[in-house]
Amino acid sequence: MSTVPLNDTVRRVTERIRHRSKERRALYEQRMENQHSLGVHRGELSCGNLAHGFAACGEVDKGRLKLMNSANLGIVSSYNDMLSAHQPLAPFPDIIKEAARAMGSTAQFAGGVPAMCDGVTQGQPGMELSLFSREVIAMATAVALSHNMFDAALYLGVCDKIVPGLFIGAARFGHLPAIFVPAGPMPSGLPNKEKARIRQLYAEGKIGRDELLEAESQSYHSPGTCTFYGTANSNQMMMEIMGLHLPGASFVNPNTPLRDALTRFATEQAIRNSEPGGNYRPFYRQIDERSIVNALVGLLASGGSTNHTLHLVAMAAASGLTLTWDDFSELSGVVPSLTQIYPNGQADINHFNAAGGMSLLIRELLGAGLIHGDIPTMMGTDLSASYTQEPFLEEGKLVWREGPLKSHDEEVLRPVASPFAPTGGLSVLDGNLGRGVIKISAVEAKHRRVEAPVRIFNDQNQLKGAFEAGELDRDVIVVVRFQGPKANGMPELHKLTPHLGVLQDRGFKVALITDGRMSGASGKVPAAIHVTPEALTGGPLARLQDGDVVRLDAESGTLDVLMDATQWHSRQPESANIEGSHFGLGRELFAGFRHLASGAEQGASVFGSFEADDLTLEDASIRELDA
Structure with a gap:
């Protein structure tokens, strides 16, 4: 694509984040560089440490791990088989290990992270653990990677708190190259308008629980992510527009040949991005204020989840960046609304993907100068070079072609020239x-x-x-x-x-x-x-x-x-x-989290500033600095 000047407001907000975050970002980068200098892989381990680290491996993998000249990938997964979004992740570790071996490298399942579903816990006591599960996931990610056996990491997750938690963990292991590997949405079920109608009839007492359960079962009916545009699918959009997914990977349905081919390629690319692979691309050099602004703009343009006014703030903080709601508000004033996906319309995420999906959304935002096309991505290119493309299988081989130049359904996805609204949805x-x-x-x-x-x-x-x-x-x-x-x-x-x-x-x-x-x-x-x-x-x-x-x-x-x-x-x-909210169903275990939690505008996080405490900025100080 031809270079388009960056929108003045996008440039101003990006520069403001950079300026406001200057000291803590410098500390973050220094810490990541220090960790890299200490050794990013198993070469720093003693013989006893290393023997423990590969004791359960087969002879081929053991041999490669002993030689130190090939990449070893850490797999961190949110798999469980109760929840539809995470159940498709079950075969991914085997696919990844096979692909790594074919490259002369290895992969190990480093650890699992919990994955709870707000759809199951909605209105129940368990929902009071939901937000803090993000912090648990981040800490579980740290535990999984703490063995220092890995040259790069693959993060398998999709839904609400899982991807933000994995991102926070990845940021604190920012010296490792990172690729996020999604599972994809379930095929479309009961139309969203009909689902909403049935729910309201039940609320009015006009139908019974049997009718309600049948409608819900037709909506949430198979493996894969829920198809409405909530936090889970907003997560996928953000990972792709930040270059942490493969181009076009976000909304490919699970259990398909294309989905498996994308997982294999993600493995191969992680190896190429590792230090032994010769093209070292760590997370901390990829994700900066430009990437965060891209995620924010994508969120506004697509009418994404309000939960990201918490999560994106916490994710930025883990990367040494200070994001405020004023940044959301100012960008919302210039970013047009380009999609209508339920609950903003009646279409679901599969309809969005068919209309042009992420490749067209990114193309439109790049063409209007609303996102940074020069950010580095896990593909080894900048965003503008690769992320207007879509993946296809040609005779079993994964290829990318340029995505559509215009929407196939302007009731779902529109160009910047004729948006649903001139400003963002937040x-x-x-x-x-x-x-x-x-x-x-x-x-x-x-x-x-x-x-x-x-x-x-x-x-x-x-x-x-x-x-x-x-x-x-x-x-x-x-x-x-x-x-x-x-x-x-x-x-x-x-x-x-x-x-x-x-x-x-x-x-x-x-x-x-x-x-x-x-x-x-x-x-x-x-x-x-x-x-x-x-x-x-x-x-x-x-x-x-x-x-x-x-x-x-x-x-x-x-x-x-x-x-x-x-x-x-x-x-x-x-x-x-x-x-009554502090006891039962494990809620007593989270007393410390409730005590430490920051305010909503600081991400409702228990982690503080991550960097030196004397760099923590209060709301008033941030706004004074911005002025």
């Missing part, structure tokens, strides 16, 4: 109720400004009773508080969606405000989420009372209680009994 809200984010790509313009009395809930399970009693049949802003990371691990509150959707369909003005999360499939009801400071720490939501009038305005980016300032600030924050 806004930052700020006001006397704190700061939060809202996904507006699925919210009709007429619903983006809601002014109504609030109804307060300190537990999401209380809402169902109020709904069934008819207490919410009015204009209402529902506030569900004490759901932040320190309170109960910041669960998703997606089970509220059908009830709120019914109220909106009845003609009422409805919105949700919470210091918790919504699903990556945040939908048609305006929802101010991740509100910070959280209620448990005395945040403004703790001062709200039933009947207070609040205005949520996604167009102007404001979130305010309409009350005299003196009266508002004279109120004392209320407390809530949240002990």
